[in-house]
Structure formats: structure tokens, C-alpha cells
Amino acid sequence: MKTVKLMIAIVLMAGFAQKTLAQEKTCGLYLTADDYHNHKLSYKTTGNDGNSIQLNEFLGSHKVVVVYNGKKEVIYKSAIYGYRYNKTDYRYFNNNPYKIIDDKDFYLYSAPKLVQWGKSPKSIDAFYFSSTAISDVKPLSIKNLQSTYADNAKFRYLLESQFQTDNALTAYDSATNEYKVKYLYEHSTSM
Structure with missing residues (x-):
């Protein structure tokens, strides 16, 4: 029974994880940490321009699919710094997205994590940090x-x-x- 509940939770989370950035107002990719600091988005889209960015977060895909100006491009997550989605910035580390919640002095991040809660799993926000924009992300x-x-x-x-x-x-x-x-x-x- 636990396995069934876990599978259902994973499937439900997958539905939310398969984000397409074109659904939001202004979205795009940060190719480097400098791009993040300078607020320079690549493949910037408003969602009304026919462009899209598919993050493919489900099952740990290592690729982002971009459709920009009618051309499809596949980019490895390891080759980009992060992305902006719904006015929130994220950084990739080991192909996993971390929400940047503070970048003054050192970086604070959050990311959803499944934990056992009673008889079924529950998603909670776990917190992480890094000393610089490009250093390893560690549990806080x-x-x-x-x-x-x-x-x-x-x-x-x-x-x-x-x-x-x-x-x-x-x-x-x-x-x-x-x-x-x-x-x-x-x-x-x-x-």
C-alpha cells in the first residue's frame, strides 16, 4: 500500500514538475552565474510569442527543451546556470533546480523534498546554501x-x-x- 501511495504522489508531483515556462509573463534561462547577477535572460519569452521552455523536471531529465523563434534546441542542464519562472529564480546544481531565496553574502536555496509523514509521503521545502554563486550546494x-x-x-x-x-x-x-x-x-x- 505504501508503494502505491508513493507512486501516486510521484505521478502527481510529476504533473506539476513538467513546467513550460511560456505560460508565465517573462521567463528565460540564465546561461551563466554572471547572467544571473546581471539579470540577463537568454531565450526570454512572455508566453504570448510562440516560444517555450520545457524544463523536464520529472524523472531527473538532464535536458531542457527550448522552442525559440520556430527552432527547437535541446540544452543540457549542466551547461546552464538556471532559469527564471514566475518571477522566481532557480539555480541548477547536479541537474536539480534550487529556488534562490537569498543571495546576499552567501546563497540560500529551497527545494521540495519527499519525507515520510505518518503512513504516506509528504513534500516539504528543504533548505540549502552555497558560499558563492558557483560553489557546491549543501544542506543548510x-x-x-x-x-x-x-x-x-x-x-x-x-x-x-x-x-x-x-x-x-x-x-x-x-x-x-x-x-x-x-x-x-x-x-x-x-x-
């Missing part, structure tokens, strides 16, 4: 942050004193309009 954890920023003793000590669990790292401070971990990092490097 106290241990990974301390390892990555081993040379920043002040930040390591702040992590130890301010966060008891890895889940606490996703705390958002609406007064400062930033994630608490980003605030602490910024202040650990400014003094």
Missing part, C-alpha cells in the same frame, strides 16, 4: 555552515549560541527583512 545545517566558514570564528560562535537545531537556521526576522543566519553572518564580517 549548523555543521555545514561551520565547516564552510571555518575561518570566521565569530560566525561559528554565533551559530553555536543562537541556533539549537538546523531547522532554526530558517528563522526569518520580519523587522530586519532578512534571515537571522544572514544577519549574523553579515555582522560577523563587519567588525
Whole structure:
């Protein structure tokens, strides 16, 4: 029974994962990290121009299919930085898309992850980070942050004193309009 429920969940997720970017207002691909920083979209489409971008997220496809100006092109995900979809930016790492949720000082990402919830699987947002736009994406954890920023003793000590669990790292401070971990990092490097 668990297998059937898991298969149903996967099929339902696949329906949502097979996104076609042409359905949104302005979408496109970031070919490089510099393109992302400069907001330069390649294969830009509005959805009303006959162009489309198919991401093929289901079953871990390694290719994106672009139809642009009447020409079809297949691009490997490993050859592009990411994409913009529905006013949200994503980065590819190991052919998986990560939603970029913050890029100040270091990068925070989220991505859906299936976890066992009672008798059936549930999709939750898991959080990740990278120290630069092109460095490896790692799970957001106290241990990974301390390892990555081993040379920043002040930040390591702040992590130890301010966060008891890895889940606490996703705390958002609406007064400062930033994630608490980003605030602490910024202040650990400014003094």
C-alpha cells in the first residue's frame, strides 16, 4: 500500500514538475552565474510569442527543451546556470533546480523534498546554501555552515549560541527583512 501511495504522489508531483515556462509573463534561462547577477535572460519569452521552455523536471531529465523563434534546441542542464519562472529564480546544481531565496553574502536555496509523514509521503521545502554563486550546494545545517566558514570564528560562535537545531537556521526576522543566519553572518564580517 505504501508503494502505491508513493507512486501516486510521484505521478502527481510529476504533473506539476513538467513546467513550460511560456505560460508565465517573462521567463528565460540564465546561461551563466554572471547572467544571473546581471539579470540577463537568454531565450526570454512572455508566453504570448510562440516560444517555450520545457524544463523536464520529472524523472531527473538532464535536458531542457527550448522552442525559440520556430527552432527547437535541446540544452543540457549542466551547461546552464538556471532559469527564471514566475518571477522566481532557480539555480541548477547536479541537474536539480534550487529556488534562490537569498543571495546576499552567501546563497540560500529551497527545494521540495519527499519525507515520510505518518503512513504516506509528504513534500516539504528543504533548505540549502552555497558560499558563492558557483560553489557546491549543501544542506543548510549548523555543521555545514561551520565547516564552510571555518575561518570566521565569530560566525561559528554565533551559530553555536543562537541556533539549537538546523531547522532554526530558517528563522526569518520580519523587522530586519532578512534571515537571522544572514544577519549574523553579515555582522560577523563587519567588525
